[in-house]
Amino acid sequence: MASWRDNIRQVEPYVPGEQPKNTNVIKLNTNENPYGPSPRVKAVQDNEDLLRLYPDPTAGALVDALAEYHGVDASQVFVGVGSDDVLAMSFLTFFNSDKPILFPDITYSFYDVWAELFRIPYKQMPLDENFRLKIDDYKGENGGIVFPNPNAPTGIYESLDHVEEIIKNNPDVIVIVDEAYIDFGGETALPLIDKYDNLVVVRTFSKSRSMAGLRIGYAISNPELIKALNDVKYSYNSYTMNRPSLVLGVESIHDDAYFREKVGQIIATRERFVKEIAELGFTCLPSSANFVFATHESIPAKEIFAAAKENNIYVRYFDKPRIDNYLRISIGTDAEMDVFVSFLSKYVKEYK
Numbered sequence: 001m002a003s004w005r006d007n008i009r010q011v012e013p014y015v016p017g018e019q020p021k022n023t024n025v026i027k028l029n030t031n032e033n034p035y036g037p038s039p040r041v042k043a044v045q046d047n048e049d050l051l052r053l054y055p056d057p058t059a060g061a062l063v064d065a066l067a068e069y070h071g072v073d074a075s076q077v078f079v080g081v082g083s084d085d086v087l088a089m090s091f092l093t094f095f096n097s098d099k100p101i102l103f104p105d106i107t108y109s110f111y112d113v114w115a116e117l118f119r120i121p122y123k124q125m126p127l128d129e130n131f132r133l134k135i136d137d138y139k140g141e142n143g144g145i146v147f148p149n150p151n152a153p154t155g156i157y158e159s160l161d162h163v164e165e166i167i168k169n170n171p172d173v174i175v176i177v178d179e180a181y182i183d184f185g186g187e188t189a190l191p192l193i194d195k196y197d198n199l200v201v202v203r204t205f206s207k208s209r210s211m212a213g214l215r216i217g218y219a220i221s222n223p224e225l226i227k228a229l230n231d232v233k234y235s236y237n238s239y240t241m242n243r244p245s246l247v248l249g250v251e252s253i254h255d256d257a258y259f260r261e262k263v264g265q266i267i268a269t270r271e272r273f274v275k276e277i278a279e280l281g282f283t284c285l286p287s288s289a290n291f292v293f294a295t296h297e298s299i300p301a302k303e304i305f306a307a308a309k310e311n312n313i314y315v316r317y318f319d320k321p322r323i324d325n326y327l328r329i330s331i332g333t334d335a336e337m338d339v340f341v342s343f344l345s346k347y348v349k350e351y352k
């Protein structure tokens with residue numbers, strides 16, 4: 001074997017949820033938003049400049065819109081190509097200690113992939129038997145901390161007091177709170193930015209703003225940490241965000257009424273769905289997200305997953321320790337959830 005193989009970076013990549021080619025499916029497997037973005041986003045005309053010119057490398061218009069929306073200074077906002085890009089940049093920028101970074105054992109499954117890719121030592125801290133963070137696990141020596149709140153794929157939200165305790169107990173490392181789902185429940189950690197200089201809050205347009213296809217994510221922190229992120233970004237690729245995303249992202253921010261209405265609708269559908277499947281023998285972890293994590297009292301999750309797929313209903317199943325009897329079900333429209341509930345009802349009744 002030629003020895004150049006020894007110099008190839010070996011990584012086991014993150015496996016995203018399936019994007020089926022068949023459009024005739026009910027797609028509840030990747031936490032997309034069923035309603036589509038604001039009409040203002042769709043009304044933007046494609047013109048020559050939108051596609052012909054390089055984008056503004058500082059993403060100024062979007063940074064300004066986000067700063068105004070969140071009541072922070074533009075120097076406190078970093079934008080990237082989805083929060084995956086923002087998180088990857090953050091790992092690269094902030095996690096350079098010899099001590100392991102910490103994150104939960106059951107969490108967003110990209111964290112360990114980035115840690116492996118960037119050769120960052122890491123330790124996965126087991127959630128307790130109710131899938132809650134054990135705050136004391138995050139008080140020892142470490143090289144940094146990252147966790148989603150609400151967590152994925154459990155949907156469980158940890159109170160701001162708990163989040164603050166983690167930040168407060170780790171003044172010498174950066175704590176990243178991944179708020180991909182915060183719009184669907186819970187209190188944001190953003191106000192803590194003024195109180196602690198080691199906090200980075202990461203958000204995305206993919207879920208609550210229904211713009212997963214445009215790839216927009218951002219971080220909010222203090223100017224020093226945001227500058228550090230930008231220095232890394234400009235050392236790698238100046239034009240990370242494309243021009244249409246910058247323009248359409250601003251339009252989304254400027255339509256708060258639509259945003260709130262659709263988020264409210266998804267929450268209402270979630271609550272109704274949880275009650276309906278409870279009657280079929282399912283238990284859901286308490287969800288503050290646009291998905292639920294559900295398990296059935298007698299039927300293995302893996303079988304339900306396969307049967308649903310046969311019927312063109314896609315949900316997510318993780319064949320991993322502790323969660324291999326759960327399904328992660330994204331909340332779709334009421335009509336989509338009705339179809340799923342009637343499928344489940346029939347399936348559970350006829351199951352042998």
Ligand SMILES: *Cc1c(COP(=O)(O)O)cnc(C)c1O
Pocket residue numbers: 031081082083084085108148152178180203204205206212215216217
């Ligand atoms: C979906 C998700 C992301 C990534 O979202 P992008 O589409 O890359 O913005 C990051 N963190 C968590 C916890 C997620 O669920």
